[in-house]
Structures are given as C-alpha cells and as structure tokens.
Amino acid sequence: xxxxxEGLKTRFLSLAPNGDADSLRSLLEVMPDQDxxxxxxxxxxxxxxxxxxxxxxxxxxxxxxHLPAPLAEVVLQHFPQSEQRExxxxxxxxxxxxxxxxxxxxxxxxxxxxxDEETKETTEELLSYPETSAGGxxxxxxxxxxxxxxxxxxxxxLNEQREDTEILARIYVLDTDQRVVGKVRLRDxxxxxxxxxxxxxxxxxxVAVNAxxxxxxxxxxxxKYDMMVLPVVDDEKKLLGVITHDDAMEILQEESTxxxxxxxxxxxxxxxxxxxxTPVLSHLRRRFVWVLGLAVLAISSGYVLVSFEHFLDxxxxxxxxxxxxxxxxxxxxAQAATSIIRAMSLGEFEPSDYIAAVWKELRVGLxxxxxxxxxxxxxxxxxxxxLPGTADSISAYxxxxxxxxxxxAQITTSTILGAALxxxxxxxxxxxxxxxxxxITTVVDVTGLFIYFGIAKVIxxx
Amino acid sequence: xxxxxEGLKTRFLSLAPNGDADSLRSLLEVMPDQDxxxxxxxxxxxxxxxxxxxxxxxxxxxxxxHLPAPLAEVVLQHFPQSEQRExxxxxxxxxxxxxxxxxxxxxxxxxxxxxDEETKETTEELLSYPETSAGGxxxxxxxxxxxxxxxxxxxxxLNEQREDTEILARIYVLDTDQRVVGKVRLRDxxxxxxxxxxxxxxxxxxVAVNAxxxxxxxxxxxxKYDMMVLPVVDDEKKLLGVITHDDAMEILQEESTxxxxxxxxxxxxxxxxxxxxTPVLSHLRRRFVWVLGLAVLAISSGYVLVSFEHFLDxxxxxxxxxxxxxxxxxxxxAQAATSIIRAMSLGEFEPSDYIAAVWKELRVGLxxxxxxxxxxxxxxxxxxxxLPGTADSISAYxxxxxxxxxxxAQITTSTILGAALxxxxxxxxxxxxxxxxxxITTVVDVTGLFIYFGIAKVIxxx
Numbered sequence: 001x002x003x004x005x006e007g008l009k010t011r012f013l014s015l016a017p018n019g020d021a022d023s024l025r026s027l028l029e030v031m032p033d034q035d036x037x038x039x040x041x042x043x044x045x046x047x048x049x050x051x052x053x054x055x056x057x058x059x060x061x062x063x064x065x066h067l068p069a070p071l072a073e074v075v076l077q078h079f080p081q082s083e084q085r086e087x088x089x090x091x092x093x094x095x096x097x098x099x100x101x102x103x104x105x106x107x108x109x110x111x112x113x114x115x116d117e118e119t120k121e122t123t124e125e126l127l128s129y130p131e132t133s134a135g136g137x138x139x140x141x142x143x144x145x146x147x148x149x150x151x152x153x154x155x156x157x158l159n160e161q162r163e164d165t166e167i168l169a170r171i172y173v174l175d176t177d178q179r180v181v182g183k184v185r186l187r188d189x190x191x192x193x194x195x196x197x198x199x200x201x202x203x204x205x206x207v208a209v210n211a212x213x214x215x216x217x218x219x220x221x222x223x224k225y226d227m228m229v230l231p232v233v234d235d236e237k238k239l240l241g242v243i244t245h246d247d248a249m250e251i252l253q254e255e256s257t258x259x260x261x262x263x264x265x266x267x268x269x270x271x272x273x274x275x276x277x278t279p280v281l282s283h284l285r286r287r288f289v290w291v292l293g294l295a296v297l298a299i300s301s302g303y304v305l306v307s308f309e310h311f312l313d314x315x316x317x318x319x320x321x322x323x324x325x326x327x328x329x330x331x332x333x334a335q336a337a338t339s340i341i342r343a344m345s346l347g348e349f350e351p352s353d354y355i356a357a358v359w360k361e362l363r364v365g366l367x368x369x370x371x372x373x374x375x376x377x378x379x380x381x382x383x384x385x386x387l388p389g390t391a392d393s394i395s396a397y398x399x400x401x402x403x404x405x406x407x408x409a410q411i412t413t414s415t416i417l418g419a420a421l422x423x424x425x426x427x428x429x430x431x432x433x434x435x436x437x438x439x440i441t442t443v444v445d446v447t448g449l450f451i452y453f454g455i456a457k458v459i460x461x462x
Numbered sequence: 463x464x465x466x467x468e469g470l471k472t473r474f475l476s477l478a479p480n481g482d483a484d485s486l487r488s489l490l491e492v493m494p495d496q497d498x499x500x501x502x503x504x505x506x507x508x509x510x511x512x513x514x515x516x517x518x519x520x521x522x523x524x525x526x527x528h529l530p531a532p533l534a535e536v537v538l539q540h541f542p543q544s545e546q547r548e549x550x551x552x553x554x555x556x557x558x559x560x561x562x563x564x565x566x567x568x569x570x571x572x573x574x575x576x577x578d579e580e581t582k583e584t585t586e587e588l589l590s591y592p593e594t595s596a597g598g599x600x601x602x603x604x605x606x607x608x609x610x611x612x613x614x615x616x617x618x619x620l621n622e623q624r625e626d627t628e629i630l631a632r633i634y635v636l637d638t639d640q641r642v643v644g645k646v647r648l649r650d651x652x653x654x655x656x657x658x659x660x661x662x663x664x665x666x667x668x669v670a671v672n673a674x675x676x677x678x679x680x681x682x683x684x685x686k687y688d689m690m691v692l693p694v695v696d697d698e699k700k701l702l703g704v705i706t707h708d709d710a711m712e713i714l715q716e717e718s719t720x721x722x723x724x725x726x727x728x729x730x731x732x733x734x735x736x737x738x739x740t741p742v743l744s745h746l747r748r749r750f751v752w753v754l755g756l757a758v759l760a761i762s763s764g765y766v767l768v769s770f771e772h773f774l775d776x777x778x779x780x781x782x783x784x785x786x787x788x789x790x791x792x793x794x795x796a797q798a799a800t801s802i803i804r805a806m807s808l809g810e811f812e813p814s815d816y817i818a819a820v821w822k823e824l825r826v827g828l829x830x831x832x833x834x835x836x837x838x839x840x841x842x843x844x845x846x847x848x849l850p851g852t853a854d855s856i857s858a859y860x861x862x863x864x865x866x867x868x869x870x871a872q873i874t875t876s877t878i879l880g881a882a883l884x885x886x887x888x889x890x891x892x893x894x895x896x897x898x899x900x901x902i903t904t905v906v907d908v909t910g911l912f913i914y915f916g917i918a919k920v921i922x923x924x
Contacts, residue, residue, distance in 0.1 A: 005668050030666055034686050159653050168649045169631040169690070187630045190652045191621050204492055206467050223715060224496050226708035228631070228690065245707035246688035252711060253685060256718030257804055263725055264796040275805035276818055283826045284833070287797045291834055291873070294793050299845055301785035306849065309781050312771060319771050323763035323907060326785075331756050331900055334726040335749045342719055343737035356738055364745045371746070372753055383761055387768065411753070438793055445785060 005035050012039045017047055021054050028059055037066035048074070057083035065095035068272040069102035076111075085114040092166055093119070094139040094247070097126040101136075102272060126241075134218040135211030137251065138232040138241030141166040145198055147173050147181055152194035154184075167244050170229040173202045178238045180205050180231050208233045211240050218243050219251035220347065258433070259341070263334075265290030265438040290438060297442045301326075304449040311453060317394045318456055320383070321376070321403040325452045328407055329414035329444035332368060336361050336418030337440055341432050344422065354423050358416060365415025372411060373404035394460070402459050406452045413451065414444040467497050474501045479509055483516050490521055499528035510536070519545035527557035530734040531564035538573075547576040554628055555581070556601040556709070559588040563598075564734055588703075596680040597673030599713065600694040600703030603628040607660055609635050609643055614656035616646075629706050632691040635664045640700040642667055642693050670695045673702050680705050681713035682809065720895070721803070725796075727752030727900040752900060759904045766911040773915060779856045780918055782845070783838070783865040787914045790869055791876035791906035794830060798823050798880030799902055803894050806884065816885050820878060827877025834873060835866035856922070864921050868914045875913065876906040 003011075008031045015024055016039070028036050040048065040063060052060075057079040064072050064087055076084050088096060088111060100108050100123065112120055122140055129135030143165045145154045154171075162168060171189075173182040182202035192201050208231040209218040222230050222245065230243045257270065268286050271278040312318055340357060343349055349357060380400040418440050422432035465473075470493045477486055478501070490498050502510065502525060510533075514522075519541040526534050526549055538546050550558060550573060562570050562585065574582060584602055591597030605627045607616045616633075624630060633651075635644040644664035654663050670693040671680040684692050684707065692705045719732065730748050733740040774780055802819060805811055811819060842862040880902050884894035 003668060008668065030668070032669065032687050034688075155652065162649060162653065168647075185630075186648050186652060187624060190617065190648060191624065206465060206470065206492070207494065219711075223708075223711045225494055226496075228707055245690055245711070246685075249681075249685045249707070249711055249714060252714045252718070256714070256721070259718070260721055260725065260800055260804065263722065264800040265793055266797055266800060270804075274808075274810045275801060276810065276815060276822065280822065280825045280829060283801070283822075284829045287794070287826070288830055288833060291790060291793055291797075291830055292837055295786050295790050295834055295838060295869075296841070298786035298789045299782070301789075302782035303849065305781040305785060306778055309774060309778050313775070316768055316771050319767040320761070320764040323767060323788075324757050324760035327760045327763075327904065327907065328753060328757050330903070331727055331753055332749070334900070335728055335753075338722055338726040338728060339737060339745070342722065342732075346736075348736045348738065353738060360738065360742065360745075363742045364749070367742060367746045368750055368753055371750060372757055375754055376757060379758070387765065407757075438796070441792070442789065445789065 003030075005032060009035045009039050012036070013042065016043055016051055024051075024055060025059055028062075033062040034066045037063040041067065041071060052078045057087055061087050061090050065091050065099065069099060070272065072099060073103060073107065081114060084111070085116075088115060089119050092139055093122050093126060093141060094137065096123055097136070100127060101131050129211055132215045133211065134209045134213045134215055134232050134243060135240065137215045137218065137247050138211070138243050139166050139247075140241045142229070142231075142239070142242040143168050143171040144174050144239065145171060145184075147175065147197075147199045147202065149198045150194065151189050151192045151196045151198065151201065154198050155189055155194070158186075158189075167229055167242070170242075172205070172231060172239060172242075173198055174239060177236070180208065180233070180237070180239050205231065207231075208237070208239075209243070210235070215251045216255050216345075219248045219255070220345075222248040223252070224347075259345075262431075262433045263338070263438075265294065294438055294442050298445065301442075301445045301449060304446055308449065308453045311456070314393050315456075315460075317384070317387075317399050318402070318452075320387070321399070321406070322449075322452055324376070325403065325406045325410050326445050326448035328372065329410045329448045330441035332365065332411045333414035333418035333440040333444050336365070336415040337422050340419050340422045344426060344432055351427070354427075357423065358419050361415050361419035362412065365412040366408070368415070369408035369411035373407040376407060377401070377404040398459055402452070402456045405459070406448075406455045409451045409455065410444070410448045413447055414440070417444060417447075465492075467494060471497045471501045474498065475504065478505055478513055486513075486517060487521055490524075495524040496528045499525040503529065503533060514540045519549055523549050523552050527553050527561065531561055532734065534561060535565060535569065543576060546573070547578075550577060551581050554601055555584050555588060555603060556599065558585055559598070562589060563593050591673055594677045595673065596671045596675045596677055596694050596705060597702065599677050599680065599709050600673070600705050601628050601709075602703045604691070604693075604701070604704040605630050605633040606636050606701065607633060607646075609637065609659075609661045609664065611660045612656065613651050613654045613658045613660065613663065616660050617651055617656070620648075620651075629691055629704070632704075634667070634693060634701060634704075635660055636701060639698070642670065642695070642699070642701050667693065669693075670699070671705070672697065677705075677713045678717050678807075681710045681717070682807075684710040685714070686809075721807075724893075724895045725800070725900075727756065756900055756904050760907065763904075763907045763911060766908055770911065770915045773918070776855050777918075777922075779846070779849075779861050780864070780914075782849070783861070783868070784911075784914055786838070787865065787868045787872050788907050788910035790834065791872045791910045792903035794827065794873045795876035795880035795902040795906050798827070798877040799884050802881050802884045806888060806894055813889070816889075819885065820881050823877050823881035824874065827874040828870070830877070831870035831873035835869040838869060839863070839866040860921055864914070864918050867921070868910075868917045871913045871917065872906070872910050875909055876902070879906060879909075 008027065012027050012031060015027060052075065060075050064075065067075065076087060100111060112123060115123060141164055143158055143161050145157055158168065158171065168186050171184050171186065172180050173184060175181050183205040184198065184202045188201045207221055207225055209221055211232050211234055218230055228245045231239055232241045232243060234240055266286050267289050271282050377400040380396055384396050421440060425432045470489065474489055474493060477489065514537065522537050526537065538549060562573060574585060577585060603626055605620055605623050607619055620630065620633065630648050633646050633648065634642050635646060637643050645667040646660065646664045650663045669683055669687055671683055673694050673696055680692055690707045693701055694703045694705060696702055728748050729751050733744050839862040842858055846858050883902060887894045
C-alpha cells in the first residue's frame, strides 16, 4: 500500500528543517508535486532558505508550476541563470505562460530572454492571447498525425512526439493545412493491426473552440461533450493547441469563484496567495469599491425615507412592516437574477427566449408575492399582540392589507427587475453576473419605500 | 473539414418532421450524442412521437443518457421491453444509475428487473451509495491489471477489457486483495518492450477517495492533482470504481450552482428540465421557503424600528443615513462570508486557522468601516445641500459623526459575523454556504438599527 498523501506531507515537514538531502530528495520523488509545493509554502521563511541551500534546482523543478508566482521567483532566483533556464524550459508551455503572466513585467522579459529560440517563440505566441481566452489557456504540446499514415507509422511518430506531449489520450489527425480531420484514441492504434490506415480507425471531431473565444466557452464545451481534450483553432480552422481536462476544471473553478464573488460585491481577481496570506490591504482593495458605491447609492433610500418620514407620525405601526417589504424585494430580486444568470451560463437561452424568461419571472414573482402577502396578512393579529401596546390610528386590518398589497407589488417588481437586469447586461455584452445581488438589492430598496408608502396612502385614504 | 455542431443540429431539426429514416440515421451517427439529445428535446411533442415511430430503439440508444429523465422514459416506453432492456444495458453503469435515481420509484424497480443479473448487481451496488457521494458518482468500468504481468500479458488483458472500460488513459495495477499498488498509462505499455514487467513501468498512485466521502471532495482532489481518473476505494482500500474527468467537471458545476443558489436563497436541487421548461410552481417551491422565512425574520427589524420611531420626531435627518448603515452591514457581511467559504472550499483552513481567519476579518472590517465612515462624513455637507430644506434639531456635524461611527461599528460587527457564521456551521458539520448572504443580511439589519440609534443617542447626549 502506498503511503497516503497526508502522511508524505507530514514526513516532509518534519524532515525539512534538519533532514539530509538524500532522504528529502527520495521523499520529493514519491510525493505529488502539488503536495510538495504546498509543504514548501507552509515552511517558515528561514526553513525555506535552508532547504534551497541543501537541495539542487533539479529537486525544485517539478514543484515550481504549483507555487504562487512570488515564491516560485524566490526559488528560481536562488539558482544560477543556467539552472533557471533549465527549470523554465522543463515546464509545460502553458504552465510557463501562466507563471510569466503572474510575475512583474521587468522580470518577465528577463526570464523570456533566458529561453532557447523555440521555447521563446511558443511562449510569446501563448502570451499574445488574453489570459482568460481559450488561446491563453491552451498548450501547444498536443499529439498529431496524418490521415495517410498507417497505424505502424502513426505509433512510430507518436513515440517520437511523446516526450513533448502533455496528453496522448486524444490524438488529432490533420490534413496538409493543419486542419483537424479527425481524432484517434491511443487505444484505437494500440489494438489495431499495424498495417491499417489511420483514416480507417479515426473518428470525426466536429467540436473546436476559437483561440479568441473566452475560456468559459471552452470549459462549457468540454463539460457538455464530456471531452478530455478540446482542440483550439484559428479563424482558418488551423489547429493551434489544445485545452486539457485539468485546465477545464480550473476554468470552471475560477469562473464559479468569480460569480460568487461578484454576487457578494468582491471585485477583481483573487490574490495569488491564499486567504490568510493575503494582506489586509489587498482584501480591502477588492471589497471597498462596492461597499462605498452601494453606500452612496443607499443615500437615495435615505432621501425617500426622509421625505415620507412625517407620514409615520401617529402611524407608528407602519414602521413594523417597512424593513420586511424592503428586504423581500432584495431577496426575490437576487433569486430571479441568479436563476436567469444560471440558465444563461448553461447556454439555455437564445435572445429570442428573453421575453419568455421575463414573462416566466413575472408569473413566479406574482405567485411568490401573493402567497407571501397572504401569510403575512394572516400573521398580523399575532404580530401585533407581541408589540408593546401603542396608541395608533391604524387598525390591524388596515396594516395587514397594506403589507399584503405592498409585498405583492414589491416582490413582483423586484423579480422582474432581477430578471431584466442580467438580460440587459448580456445584450450590452457585459457579464450578466456583475449586476447580480448587491446592485439589485440597493435599487429595489428605493422602489420598496415608494411602493410601501404609496399603498399606505391609498389604503388610509390620503 | 467536418461540419460544425450547430450545422448538424440545424440540419437535424429541419429533417426531423419529414426526413426519411436513413438520412436521419446517418445524421445521428455523426452528431455528438449531446446535440442529438438537445435537438430531440427542442422538437414539439408530436414531432417527437413521429420520430419515435420512424426510427428504431437503436437510433435512440446513444442520446438516452443525455435526455432529462422524464423524456428518456417517454422514449424507452415507446419500445417493447426487450429493446428497453438492451438500451438500458448499453448505458455506462454510472449513467444508468443516474437515470434510475431520477425516475419515480415504481418505474425504477421495473427497469432494474429488466436487467441481466450482472448489470442488476452492479446497478444496485451503485444505487446503494448516496447520490452525491463519491460512490454515487463512480463507474465500475475501470481497467485493471496485475503487477506480476508482463507488458504483453497486460495488453492482451486490456484488449479483452476494453469494450467494458470507460477510460483506458489510466490503468490501475492491483494486488491480490484488489488494492491499488500503482498505475500505468496506456502509453507506458504501448511504447515498452513486450517482455518488461508491469511492476517496472508502473508509477505510484497515492491519491484515492473513500466511496462514502462527498462528491465535492473527490472533485477537489482531481482539481488539485490534475487527475484524469480518481480511484474510489472502500475502508479496506479495495478499489471499487473510478471517477472520470467528465464527472469531476459536472460535480464542480453542480456545486457551484448550489453555492450560488444558496447565496441567493434558492433551496433544493434544480429541476431536471431547463429553466424555461420548469413549471412556475416548481420555481415557486424552491424559492418560497426562504422568502417567507426571511420575511418573518425581518419583522424583528420592524419591532426595533417601531420602538425607536418616536426618536425620529424632530430629528428627520437621522432617517437619511439609516438605510445606508443597515445595508452596509448586509453587504460587508456577505463579502466576509464569501471570502471564508471560498477559502474553506479550497481546503485552505485547518480548524486551528479559524481564530486567525476571524482576526483577519476583524482587521479588514475595521479598515473598510473606517474608510467608508470617513468618506460618508466628508460627503455629508454635499448630501444635506441636496435635501429639500427641513428644520431639524441635528447639525450636519452631528449627523456626519453619527454616520461615521455607526458605519465603523456596523461594518466591523457584520464582517465578524459574516466570517464567524460559516465557521460555526462548518464546526457543526453543516454546509457553510447555507448561512451565507440572505440569512446574514437579515441578522445584521437588526444589529444595524440598534447600532445606529444607540450611537445617535450618545452623540446627541440623550
């Protein structure tokens, strides 16, 4: 039985301060690289330096792509230039591009100049795509053969390519213009007679993503079609690279983090460092814009409240349901926005479906509003009994009617707004998630006050 | 160049109403199964029936796993029992289990009884695990060989297994107790001399998930270690099955949907049908509980507001910043909760880090509160000028001080609460996401009112 990954990590951490180089090296060889990187990151700064002195650059090569960029730079810069070059060239081309995207610009050029011509060229091509595009996530280390080859020739060709190929599970069959005409699995070659032609064992591959498309589109294709590898092509359909299953998972994870953070008003991309390691000021920077923006917006609610305030004189009971009606708008608006955004990101909507979607939310909103309104109206006698007796010009019956009608109006309005805003954002080519939760809540706070006081005026006959 | 997937789907939709069976069949053969299923779903009910009559059960076999369960049942039940059996047995075991989990119980037993003994046994084993556990997501169709085999024997053995094996990219090497001692890639066998022993080309595989563990844990392992296939083992470390990369992507997608929906107060699992196809009442069912629960909770804010209401007499200006201070709590509480939940789900925290996390949020909250408080205090002269002149006993200076201090107190409190509640939920073995956004917002609405009026009382010397 192999030792568990936790066991290996614990052993590494206890060996790191004083263990001899050979024991550490043989431990690093059996540890997954990701755990080695995590363990190294967990060490105190001076324990890290001590380890850098005791081990060679070879020992660090495999963990480099899994370290946060600043720490990877510390490791690299401990070793002479020739070893830096070697370590950088050992990385997969997409790992190298990711690392270079995360380092300060002046260092980036220095690292690029260390590379041999071929690696340099590939790296610069990958860096020319936006970081979050399909091109920015692809690797050029794919396996390709020609349709005219026999299985024997194909296996021989793959044997030559395999050191430079990240994944052999999907092998692309190309025409002379480098366009994908099909794909084979290694198993199709391994278990076929050696004289068969590749064209006879290949399968069609109609799915590909353009290098300029967003990484989310690539990940969604791989999710939909259960793909292990997705071809990335240019406008002429020439194969440029592939996105592999592990990158697809990372993209899905990043996008879901982004959506969650947008929904709670956290801006920008997370720090390379973990939560606890990220300085307070970096947390502040990502959160403060939304907090201040929403606070300033909320002053408009304040204006409305001030202008209706005299109205509460002698009608104390009205205040009882004010927070509830306002809050119900924020909650139902956020629900509607999330439902629409989810359906959009699963590719369920064509623009022609937008009217249908808003119409559905209108009905959902009305149903929720009416049911909630009825419940609260029925609860009103109980709620009032619990209140310390105050003389008031409003009857329980009036209060219940105001609350019920206001809930119906506020919930319906907020639901429609919650559905319409992401659709509007999408139509304007903005990320629909950016208008989600906090912005909607602030908008419907204002409408809620108008609705509540407006209905109260009508019911109380003013 | 192969035709694009959209092109194929459009052609299918136009051919479906009147096209002959042979053209449809040859189109279905080149279309990805997922697109075929989507296209079939998009057809009107009578076009679906017409197609069922014109084609055979063989033509539908491949799209079945990609149809929502209710529609898959319609397709199945159109054909005689013997063809139903065949179609069910053609599915991968995990697809079959997923389908059976989604159909009404009475039909489930009927389908299971159709299966041959071996499939029945496997299916019942898979169904015995909770739907969202690693065991509930695994397939038993993995490839395994023995360490004592030569490469030649291994290839021969795999050739026999390959029809029953979902993925040959990772092949497990087992000991006599069915425990994993290593793994090989197909390439390691294909490119090795046939007389080499498997033990000499295999690599260690220290990572595995227990069948009882949550599916999210499995997906996170695969994400961390860039795995294509993850072994699923029992308590004795015996290999039971594997989770493949496509399932890992689906799990990540499901969990992110779940998190987003929880954060906006949507309960339960999404309907099998798409957003537009889901009936209004199903949408209502998933959203109403939260809306009503939060509305009832919000009545407590109402009680607090009523009890402080007399306090606003002659101090109209106080109402100006009331919504802002209350809302700032909800926003910053949600930010803190999201940050903590994200770090938790990335596995960044040990329980020993909880104090450090709350301490970090306390500092972040203080910084945001002080900065926001200063900004609002500075803006106050401008804000007041815009207000229609009201005689008031509060000066701009007093109002600015109240707002600034209240923001510091409210934002700091809410940030700590937002961090502490998910940690508490996690400690109690609850999903931390369940206490996110809407619940926190409602709680800090109440604290916000107390803080605002409390500070006003002190500043105004009452």
